[in-house]
Amino acid sequence: MQKNIETFITDTLHKKGMRMTRPKKKFLDFFTSEEYLKTPQELLENIKQHNIDIGLTTVYRMLNYLMEAGLTKAYSINGELRYIFCPPDHHYHMICVKCLRVKNIFDCPVKDVKVDGFKIQSHQVDFFGICDECSKKEVNK
């Protein structure tokens, strides 16, 4: 986890009277640098593989907190909810439909769109495609 992200999240926690603890830090270390959409279970297993022991409850509590804070997004894929950390800047997602890798796109391709009687408050663009690594694998098959 980058130092500035840790500081940023610690600050948002403190503003809500919450504390930055060892389990939270360990979870964030992993989650903020994870590139793939993961289920809560997978996140826990991945973290335990690094010989770090935290509880599933903590994973759920952190995911819920980060969702509320707008720092995480959930996708429903094949009936499973999968999560990705979203750095604070507004951005778009490029999702590989094969390996579920997520790339953040900061160069906004749609700006100030107004449609019909709707006042647009926010918009999200999610591209689903094949990442370069999965493309290579396909050629080799």
Add this chain to the structure above:
Amino acid sequence: MQKNIETFITDTLHKKGMRMTRPKKKFLDFFTSEEYLKTPQELLENIKQHNIDIGLTTVYRMLNYLMEAGLTKAYSINGELRYIFCPPDHHYHMICVKCLRVKNIFDCPVKDVKVDGFKIQSHQVDFFGICDECSKKEVNK
């Protein structure tokens, strides 16, 4: 449900050796003309309010079938999965964050986007805003 949509879905069912039955038809009658994101429970309750009796299992089975067929989309909102029927043509969604009304936008605002090493296979654009009806309600408060 429009006649052409019923015919279209009946055909896709038959192609998979499935049957268009009374409960399926009753569910589709309601779901294909529903404008708001709904949970499976809500769909069942709404249908029962019209004095039509089908089981929750049928609702789930139809939602799963329609998702697979690409005729329904699920959004995770406040931890709840909510569904909307998607007519076969490619389109975008305009979602009211207050009342969860969904409007289909057929005029594509993003075309043939290519980013980094990704080959784009499909893209989805979902706008979240306030619909005109909710805007009016807000002014009156």
Add this chain to the structure above:
DNA sequence: TTATCTGCAAAAGGTTTGCAACTGA
């Protein structure tokens, strides 16, 4: 006629909550 479908009840999963021990500020 018969393969598919339905709805119930039960099972299975995923997520949240209560609580006693623990810990960061």
Add this chain to the structure above:
DNA sequence: TCAGTTGCAAACCTTTTGCAGATAA
């Protein structure tokens, strides 16, 4: 010090499955 946190176990919900009777083609 003590309010907030943790992880376990239990509770809770949502979703799926098994099955016997019903039904579309």
